[in-house]
Amino acid sequence: MAWFEVSKLRKEYPLGESVKVALRDFSLSAERGDFVSIIGRSGSGKTTFLRLVAGLSSQTSGEIKYSDGRKPRIGMVFQEPRLMPWLTVEENVVFPYKPLGRKNLPLKRARALLEMLGILDYKDAYPSALSGGMAQRAALGRALCREPELILMDEPLGALDYFTRNALREEILNLYMTEAKTILFVTHDVDEAVAMSRRIVVLDEGEIVCRVKIDLDYPRKRTDPAFAAIVEQLLVSIAR
Amino acid sequence: MILLGKYAGKATRAAAFLWNIGAAIPIIVLILWQWGSKSGWWSAFLLPGPTVVMKSFISLLATGELAENICASILRILKGFSFSALVALATAFACGIYRPMLRALSPTFEFIRHIPPMATIPMLILWFGIGEASKLVIIVMATFFPIFLNTVQGVIQCDKRLVEVARAFGYSRAQELRYVIFPSALPYVLTGMRLGLGYSWRSLIAAELVAASSGLGYMILDAEQLSRPDVIMVGILTIGCLGSLMDVSLSCLTTRFTSYGKKDGVV
Numbered sequence: 001m002a003w004f005e006v007s008k009l010r011k012e013y014p015l016g017e018s019v020k021v022a023l024r025d026f027s028l029s030a031e032r033g034d035f036v037s038i039i040g041r042s043g044s045g046k047t048t049f050l051r052l053v054a055g056l057s058s059q060t061s062g063e064i065k066y067s068d069g070r071k072p073r074i075g076m077v078f079q080e081p082r083l084m085p086w087l088t089v090e091e092n093v094v095f096p097y098k099p100l101g102r103k104n105l106p107l108k109r110a111r112a113l114l115e116m117l118g119i120l121d122y123k124d125a126y127p128s129a130l131s132g133g134m135a136q137r138a139a140l141g142r143a144l145c146r147e148p149e150l151i152l153m154d155e156p157l158g159a160l161d162y163f164t165r166n167a168l169r170e171e172i173l174n175l176y177m178t179e180a181k182t183i184l185f186v187t188h189d190v191d192e193a194v195a196m197s198r199r200i201v202v203l204d205e206g207e208i209v210c211r212v213k214i215d216l217d218y219p220r221k222r223t224d225p226a227f228a229a230i231v232e233q234l235l236v237s238i239a240r
Numbered sequence: 241m242i243l244l245g246k247y248a249g250k251a252t253r254a255a256a257f258l259w260n261i262g263a264a265i266p267i268i269v270l271i272l273w274q275w276g277s278k279s280g281w282w283s284a285f286l287l288p289g290p291t292v293v294m295k296s297f298i299s300l301l302a303t304g305e306l307a308e309n310i311c312a313s314i315l316r317i318l319k320g321f322s323f324s325a326l327v328a329l330a331t332a333f334a335c336g337i338y339r340p341m342l343r344a345l346s347p348t349f350e351f352i353r354h355i356p357p358m359a360t361i362p363m364l365i366l367w368f369g370i371g372e373a374s375k376l377v378i379i380v381m382a383t384f385f386p387i388f389l390n391t392v393q394g395v396i397q398c399d400k401r402l403v404e405v406a407r408a409f410g411y412s413r414a415q416e417l418r419y420v421i422f423p424s425a426l427p428y429v430l431t432g433m434r435l436g437l438g439y440s441w442r443s444l445i446a447a448e449l450v451a452a453s454s455g456l457g458y459m460i461l462d463a464e465q466l467s468r469p470d471v472i473m474v475g476i477l478t479i480g481c482l483g484s485l486m487d488v489s490l491s492c493l494t495t496r497f498t499s500y501g502k503k504d505g506v507v
Contacts, residue, residue, distance in 0.1 A: 054408045076408040082401050086423045086500045096409040098419050126500045146409065 001067050002029035004150065004182065009062035011048050011206075022048040023206045026062070030199075032149075033180040037193035040203035040238065046186040049203075050076075050152045053184065075148030077156040081135035083127040089138045090114065090123040096146040106145065113141040117171065133164035137171070144175065153185045157192065169196065173218065190234050194227055195220050202237045210237035288470045293477070296470040305459070310478065312454035313444060316372065320379025321440050325433060327380075328387035333417070335388075336395025336425070349388070357381040357443045361450050370451035375444060382443035386435035394428025395421055430494040437490060441483050 009026040012019045023045045030036050038046045051057045053064060054076050066072060075096075083092045091098075093110040114120040117137040119130075127135055136156060143151055153172070157165045173196055176183060187193050193200050194214060202210035212230060220227055270290055276282060277289030284292070300306035335342035357378045364374040398421050406416045448457025456475050463471035 056404055056407055074408065078401070078405070080401070082405045084402060084420070084423070099411065099415045
């Protein structure tokens with residue numbers, strides 16, 4: 001059995017008089033240190049899947065299992081930073097530990113993360129003073145501060161401009177290479193998914209329509225013919 | 241940028257001018273009051289001059305009468321306000337989180353909310369006499385709804401996405417309430433308390449005017465019966481000053497806890 005395994009997951013939502021099926025027969029497995037991207041059009045069920053894994057909603061049927069039998073520590077990055085406006089950047093980063101009390105906050109780790117993400121100078125600033133990119137970096141720091149075993153990223157670069165997006169993409173990749181966390185990454189950007197992940201799953205109307213394993217070395221170049229071929233294959237499966 | 245700077249400068253100057261005018265108004269009123277009473281524009285019995293009022297103020301201070309009445313009124317406010325705030329906050333958080341409770345209580349609360357506390361004074365005197373209880377009930381009635389309604393609004397307006405963040409990091413429901421919903425609703429809670437405190441002050445004085453044996457309202461009523469307009473003026477001015485002081489204190493507290501990052505620039 002793989003470390004993380006999802007089998008025959010189904011999620012239904014009531015929609016007026018009818019029922020909308022957001023996920024059907026969704027099965028996926030991942031080992032520790034895996035980087036799996038889930039791509040697809042809007043409304044294909046990508047975010048629903050992440051929310052189920054995070055425990056933010058519950059599945060209609062199916063199972064989410066871990067080989068060691070316990071739910072791992074999860075760090076989640078949302079499409080928007082979702083920082084607490086009344087907390088400083090540093091306090092936001094240690095937010096997962098807040099219930100432990102002031103004395104037990106891992107401030108050292110928070111500062112190291114802020115330094116790694118390039119926003120240590122802004123540790124005492126409030127979210128209202130940050131740019132979109134900085135706020136998303138702080139949100140990434142918050143997810144990492146908990147030393148998560150599984151990181152869930154729900155289009156974390158979706159709302160950023162081109163340059164910030166590229167910079168943050170590099171940072172996520174560096175993190176993945178250095179800390180070897182298991183990452184489930186949702187995006188609708190095919191190039192981004194190919195550049196970053198080891199495996200890609202294409203979703204369409206709640207069903208997996210294509211699975212691709214990527215054996216290219218990092219850093220990946222878009223000009224590489226193998227890169228372009230994978231992008232082509234994915235685009236065809238999405239357009240089908 | 242230069243153009244913006246020019247307008248910003250003008251705005252600052254205008255704000256400074258208005259602030260100066262605001263500070264000057266009480267002084268102008270005081271001068272006109274003194275001048276009018278000296279020149280005989282009105283009867284000194286109907287409105288004694290500031291110097292006469294000041295003399296009465298000093299004499300009431302010296303005898304300890306003023307301090308005694310201030311203490312009586314403030315003690316009532318403290319008792320009534322803290323009890324009311326506690327009940328209103330607990331009910332509001334419960335209603336904000338569990339909406340069926342809000343729907344169940346709404347019709348009753350809407351009915352009670354529209355009854356002015358002063359209209360219940362005769363009944364309260366019948367039930368509780370002119371002792372402390374009737375005044376405390378008046379304060380609770382005046383304070384409960386501003387705090388309750390503002391807090392419910394704050395809890396309802398709490399960004400659900402922030403609650404989701406806490407849930408994703410494994411917070412329990414109680415921790416969500418303490419670390420996300422409460423801080424998010426805090427500006428509303430403090431606004432409600434500020435409004436409630438103003439209402440409680442006003443209704444208490446009114447209640448003391450009708451039925452009391454101590455307090456600032458009682459002092460004013462007693463002075464009216466003794467034909468001492470100077471003491472009435474001392475009472476009125478003291479009420480104004482204490483009310484403003486309470487409001488400023490709560491306003492400072494609100495600013496202290498809710499102005500996160502408002503002075504920072506934006507990157």
